[in-house]
C-alpha cells in the first residue's frame with residue numbers, strides 16, 4: 001500500500017515540473033525563432049544546392065525533437081493541471097496512489113507501475129495486430 005504524497009513532496013514535484021516546462025518552452029521558442037530566421041534565409045538556401053540533403057535530414061531530426069518536446073510539454077501541462085485539481089499522484093486507471101519514488105523519476109506519470117505496464121502490453125498487442 002502506497003502512501004499519498006505529502007504536501008512537501010507535491011510542492012517539490014511541482015517545482016520540478018515547472019522547471020522542466022520552462023526549459024522545454026524556452027527550447028521551443030528558440031527553435032521557432034530559428035524557423036523564422038530560416039524563412040528569411042530561404043532564398044539563399046534554395047540557391048545553395050550542394051549540401052541541401054544534409055540540411056533536410058538535420059531538419060527532420062530537429063522536427064522529431066520538437067515533436068517530442070511538444071508531447072512532453074503537454075504531459076507536463078496535464079500534470080500541473082492535476083496538481084491544481086488535487087488529483088495529482090493518483091493513478092487514473094485504478095485510483096491507487098502513485099509511489100513518490102516513481103514520481104521523482106517521472107513526475108508527469110499518470111498511472112501506477114502496474115497500470116502503466118498493462119497499458120504498455122496493450123499498445124504492443126495493438127501494434128502487432
Ligand SMILES: [Zn+2]
Nearest residue numbers: 091094112115
Ligand atoms: Zn493503477
